[in-house]
Amino acid sequence: MEKNFDNHLKEKIHTSDCSKIYTKKLKDEIWESVDGKNTNYNTNFFIRIAASILLIGGISIFLFRFYSEGEAIQITYSTEIGIDFQKEDLITGDEGTTFIKSRCKQELSICKTPEFRSLLHELEVTEQEIEELDTMINNYGYGPELVKSKIDLENFKSEITQKMILMILS
Amino acid sequence: MTTSDLIQLCQKGDSRGQRKMFDRFADQSLNVAMRYIRDIDLANEAVIRGFTKAFKSIKKYTHFSDNGFKSWLMKIIANESLMLIRERKTIIYHESNEELDASIDSEVVDRASVDHINQAMGLLPEGYRLVLSMYAVEGFSHKEIADLLGIAESTSRSQLTYARKKLQILLSK
Numbered sequence: 001m002e003k004n005f006d007n008h009l010k011e012k013i014h015t016s017d018c019s020k021i022y023t024k025k026l027k028d029e030i031w032e033s034v035d036g037k038n039t040n041y042n043t044n045f046f047i048r049i050a051a052s053i054l055l056i057g058g059i060s061i062f063l064f065r066f067y068s069e070g071e072a073i074q075i076t077y078s079t080e081i082g083i084d085f086q087k088e089d090l091i092t093g094d095e096g097t098t099f100i101k102s103r104c105k106q107e108l109s110i111c112k113t114p115e116f117r118s119l120l121h122e123l124e125v126t127e128q129e130i131e132e133l134d135t136m137i138n139n140y141g142y143g144p145e146l147v148k149s150k151i152d153l154e155n156f157k158s159e160i161t162q163k164m165i166l167m168i169l170s
Numbered sequence: 171m172t173t174s175d176l177i178q179l180c181q182k183g184d185s186r187g188q189r190k191m192f193d194r195f196a197d198q199s200l201n202v203a204m205r206y207i208r209d210i211d212l213a214n215e216a217v218i219r220g221f222t223k224a225f226k227s228i229k230k231y232t233h234f235s236d237n238g239f240k241s242w243l244m245k246i247i248a249n250e251s252l253m254l255i256r257e258r259k260t261i262i263y264h265e266s267n268e269e270l271d272a273s274i275d276s277e278v279v280d281r282a283s284v285d286h287i288n289q290a291m292g293l294l295p296e297g298y299r300l301v302l303s304m305y306a307v308e309g310f311s312h313k314e315i316a317d318l319l320g321i322a323e324s325t326s327r328s329q330l331t332y333a334r335k336k337l338q339i340l341l342s343k
Contacts, residue, residue, distance in 0.1 A: 001274050001276060002274050002334060004276035005275075005276040005279055005306075005334055005338075006305070006306035006334075007276075008276050008279040008280045009287070009307065009337075010306055010307050012279065012287050013205070013284075013287065013288075013291075013303075015284055021197040021200075022196055022197055022200060027192075027193070027196055030192075030196065030214055030217060030218060031189060031192050031196075033218045034188075034192060034221045034222055034225070035185065035188070037218070037222040
């Protein structure tokens with residue numbers, strides 16, 4: 001009986017679901033807002049790409065300087081410790097953290113030092129802050145303040161990640 | 171162009187496809203939002219947020235039927251409407267003994283005009299109206315309602331029972 005009641009109610013309400021209609025002008029205005037927010041999601045993607053490029057660039061510059069100063073550093077690559085980069089990680093710019101996590105899984109002693117652990121904590125906090133900011137951006141769209149905060153946080157995350165990678169490689 | 175064609179375009183991020191999809195479902199979305207919010211400005215905001223979220227998430231879904239897509243989109247609009255309500259005020263979950271004596275008769279709804287039903291729905295206490303709309307019209311489960319409104323499943327069930335009976339009383343007048 002209750003199911004019938006609900007079904008009848010649903011049918012009646014659905015038949016009235018086009019009673020309120022947008023005017024052409026209002027529909028265009030609403031669409032502009034929707035389209036604007038979609039564009040912002042693309043901007044979000046480009047910020048992530050930019051942060052990834054910054055990170056990779058930073059590491060390359062460091063390694064270049066390191067070699068130029070004649071320091072004896074030997075990095076051996078083998079398939080055994082190869083990093084399994086996922087396509088998704090490359091897109092989201094999280095390759096640095098993936099690298100750190102995969103290396104620390106191998107129980108490197110550097111990962112257990114207080115300095116490294118403190119950086120790891122900072123990285124986790126920053127990642128959480130970025131996530132919260134993303135939620136705010138999804139809910140409220142991109143404002144200049146949010147964009148600035150997002151760039152600052154992504155840069156800070158890159159710095160921490162860079163330091164941690166250097167500690168692992170040293 | 172069918173809804174399935176539009177879904178495929180939206181999955182590719184095609185802006186013209188998104189616009190056509192918006193044109194197809196905007197009015198219906200506004201009606202859904204108004205059922206929950208009853209404030210045109212907030213309802214418009216729910217429609218904007220709903221479509222934005224839908225276009226962002228649509229790539230994850232590869233097996234949409236036309237009806238499946240419509241009910242998915244309307245659930246998103248309903249969800250965004252609820253979020254807007256919750257951001258602005260606390261929903262009061264009214265419980266009254268007045269409605270308990272009535273037994274449910276689906277014929278009452280069948281006999282009532284659409285306008286009368288809409289009017290009666292508008293007179294329901296907010297908690298009743300939200301839960302009844304979510305459960306009976308949009309097809310949310312009690313668990314989903316409980317999660318979205320931040321209430322216990324038992325509260326969702328009791329609000330639904332009260333809501334049906336109260337609506338029936340209002341429609342009988």
